[in-house]
Amino acid sequence: MPARTLSDLRQGDEGVLDRLEVVADVAERLMELGFLPGVRVSAGRPAPGGDPMIFRVDGSEVAIRRATARRLILSDSEQVGEAGDYV
């Protein structure tokens, strides 16, 4: 079974981010926006049509395209990781 990603979250669902499978520059930008490994992410209401998706992460709401969300892999466990002390 392929790993679940942020794009699998439906509105209201939550998950813990495990890793970002994107090039370093993009990963850093996403991490600056709050998408840090170990952090809890919840899916907000997406844009009409389902893309871009909107996520509540780290105290704010961030829109990213579904294609980007597919590269953000969720952790199998619902446990907030060692980085849970971000928030």
Added chain:
Amino acid sequence: MSDLQATSAAKVPPTGPKNSSLISLVAVVGAPNCGKSTLFNRLTGLRQKVANYPGVTVEKRLGKVRVEDGREITLVDLPGIYSLTARSEDERVARGVLLGEMPGLPPPDAVLLVVDSTNLNRNLSLAAPILDLGIPTLIVLNMSDDLRSRGGRVDGDRLAEQLGVPVIQASAARGEGLEAIRSFLSGRPAVRERLELPVLQDIGSRRRWAVHATARSDYQVPAAAVWTRRLDSAFLHPLAGPLIFLLVVAAVFQSIFTLAQPLMDGTEAVIAASGLWIGSLLPDSWFRDLLLEGIWAGVGSVLVFLPQILFLFVLIGVMEDSGYLARAAVIADRTMARVGLEGKAFIPLLSAYACAIPAIMATRTIESRRERLATILIAPFMTCSARLPVYALVITAFLPETPLLGPFLGTRAAAMIGLYGLGFLAAVATARLLKSTLLKRRSPLPFTLELPPYRWPTLQSIGLRLADRSLIFLKRAGTVILLTAVVLWFLASVPRTDGEAPEISQSFAGSVGRAVEPVIEPLGFNWKIGIGLITSLAAREVIVGTLGTIYGIEAGEEGPDEGSPGLQQALQQDLTPGAAVALLIFFAFALQCMSTVAVVRRETGGWRLALLQFAYMLVLAYFGAWMGKTLVEIWI
């Protein structure tokens, strides 16, 4: 990702406390959406100077603020950034200014770090690299009114203790905390004491450092913005969302065309009347002619659009300050993605239906350089207001009005819609072309957009923004138009015989028109149209007045306009239907607007793209016009 565990705190570089001296240059730094520009506008009023950093698309904004002892301090507003790495052009510029590496700017004596206090943990991450610079810093906890009203709090004094720099709670939108900021600026702030900073390259470690500092400052995260959730459930609703979006777009259109119209007519009347008045004051001379027919008429032809542009700036300002702009960008993103652009390009492109210049200025909200350049390069294809008088003249002259869809749509309106569509298609095709050629692989940053909570826009910040943007418009468009108008006037008024201006056909402009005639002859244009094409470089609708003059139309008090029957008859004699279509297509595609060229040069940081764009649109216009003419001739 390098190891997140390596969080051992790095010591500050041994700069040591410098001898504190008076401040003269201050950099204003902050993340996007932190209210930095509002604060900058509040502090400086309109005493600002805007330019571009050489060779880049980033705006260089300097402003003056007067402090208690009467001295003036220069503030430099840096682009919104999340960190000081050099991934984007914005970050490179911010870094360059802070390190004193930008030509023409000394290193700043102090930094105002503006943070959104409703999301302090994230925003404070930027403090680490800033404090590491060893420049005296004031941290401004902005939007503290929002923080309080949503039940959050923070102990500013304790945060100051944690970070070793002064901290002020402020609300730029309401003007709270400005006095404290001024008093910081008038003092002699020292470099903060040595303090433990996180490993700067490690975002996770910066983030933990920030949480640590806020936790010790009694930071209470504010409750979720209830109204934002409620409004978003309507504005982003699968059905209501797009509907509201379309209503907003329609309202923007309606107001820039219908509501602004009386103001534009008024402006036109004022320009005409004041021209007559000045004319009556001055003795008859070449100088009077230059002033009236050259400068006044030329500058007036652009000033006429000012009311429309002001409307646009107000509407964009309200959307931006309220937070709706970000939602509109999200809604538009899916559609824009199809043509290879992103949602943030939507509002600039919408603005371009009024005028390409404010549109190009509005592309500053697009972070990715590639997306921004693409948007700038296609914006002039949108049917701007200056094309409408030209379209109206040619369509009325050549197309009889017959109903197509009962009372709803006639042939003339359909032709007009067709021309709008033509411009739009050219824009889409060009965007695709750019994405596969010139802008193929640059800026790998994907579309990301933070959705700020909704806020009531304040009158003052909208007013400041309006005044600020309009001044820039006038300065940028005004200087170019002045120059173009003077040059064109000279071309049309020399050589003089017996101190009299020549007939326009005998003037240099006439010679130029005749010189280009062989080139434009395949399009069915004669030298008279040629002169019109040249004078319309000042602003597209100028061709109407030029043709009026050339054809010797009895000028009424307001001069010939697109409605004059005489001008229409003259055109019917000089142009075949095929050539009329060619003229319409030429104006749909060609970049007949020197102000736009000048603004593109400014915004892209050089002549290269501006000239490329001009040449590309000219070639497209020429061949489009030729094809249009050929098709019409085959068809008839």
